[in-house]
Amino acid sequence: MKRSLDKGGFGTPVDLGFCVSRLPGKPVLAFILVFCCLFLPVGSPAADTTEEAYAAQRENMVARQIEDRGISDPGVLGAMRAVKRHEFVPESLRGSAYADHPLPIGEGQTISQPYIVALMTEGIRPKPHMKVLEIGTGSGYQAAILAELCESVYSIEIVESLGRRAEKLLRGLYPNVHVRIGDGYQGWREEAPFDAILVTCAPAKVPRPLEEQLREGGRMVIPVGESWVQELVVLTKRNGRLERQEIIPVRFVPMVDAKGRKY
Numbered sequence: 001m002k003r004s005l006d007k008g009g010f011g012t013p014v015d016l017g018f019c020v021s022r023l024p025g026k027p028v029l030a031f032i033l034v035f036c037c038l039f040l041p042v043g044s045p046a047a048d049t050t051e052e053a054y055a056a057q058r059e060n061m062v063a064r065q066i067e068d069r070g071i072s073d074p075g076v077l078g079a080m081r082a083v084k085r086h087e088f089v090p091e092s093l094r095g096s097a098y099a100d101h102p103l104p105i106g107e108g109q110t111i112s113q114p115y116i117v118a119l120m121t122e123g124i125r126p127k128p129h130m131k132v133l134e135i136g137t138g139s140g141y142q143a144a145i146l147a148e149l150c151e152s153v154y155s156i157e158i159v160e161s162l163g164r165r166a167e168k169l170l171r172g173l174y175p176n177v178h179v180r181i182g183d184g185y186q187g188w189r190e191e192a193p194f195d196a197i198l199v200t201c202a203p204a205k206v207p208r209p210l211e212e213q214l215r216e217g218g219r220m221v222i223p224v225g226e227s228w229v230q231e232l233v234v235l236t237k238r239n240g241r242l243e244r245q246e247i248i249p250v251r252f253v254p255m256v257d258a259k260g261r262k263y
């Protein structure tokens with residue numbers, strides 16, 4: 001193999017192949033440089049380029065992390081392409097917004113890995129007429145994905161600072177998202193029943209109020225388990241009872257009450 005750039009360590013001659021012979025001579029290079037500098041519009045397309053770069057990263061995220069792993073619902077794929085995940089992560093972490101892992105969002109909480117967001121969203125079988133309850137607003141990213149696909153989203157967050165920040169961000173983007181600060185274990189009784197419930201923090205057992213607030217025929221996607229590794233399950237309400245289907249082992253932050261005690 002002749003073209004082995006990646007094998008060239010320090011002091012190792014690297015074969016640049018034909019590229020060298022295509023470079024213009026020094027005077028020509030200098031001219032091009034000066035010409036470019038003269039006509040570079042000041043302070044322009046940097047922001048645009050960044051948005052384009054994020055869009056490319058988003059496409060790549062959907063293809064490699066989500067489609068390649070078997071998510072096929074066109075609506076879910078479309079929503080994952082549409083929502084600007086980088087706007088939901090802290091500014092200092094935007095460069096990693098489309099990476100294949102969760103990220104910290106402050107207050108010891110995290111925004112889920114993109115694949116898990118897509119998997120959970122597909123799990124509720126989203127339809128345009130649906131009214132959905134989310135427990136654990138966090139950054140607001142999952143709520144935004146749901147808002148792209150469903151008529152209305154009711155999202156509850158127990159950490160006030162996170163909930164307020166997400167609410168502010170979502171207000172301008174998705175008027176069909178309603179955020180409440182409170183204990184999601186209790187659900188949102190005044191707005192029940194819900195066509196689907198998506199829980200992004202893990203209780204040891206499925207909360208009874210959530211079970212009651214799920215419409216007949218509705219689906220709930222929830223991580224359940226006492227330890228740091230839980231099982232992601234899909235529960236379908238049939239004749240008032242929940243049918244349980246286990247999906248994959250996952251790791252979510254625990255569901256806690258107002259005093260920080262784990263459910």
Ligand code: SAH
Pocket residue numbers: 109110111112135136137138139140141142143156157158159162182183184185200201253254255256257
């Ligand atoms: N869906 C979020 C990820 C949230 S991480 C996103 O897209 O970014 C889980 C969130 O659940 C945390 O923000 C945590 O504060 C919240 N949480 C934990 N227990 C809760 C409870 N009882 N009620 C509501 N939110 C809770």
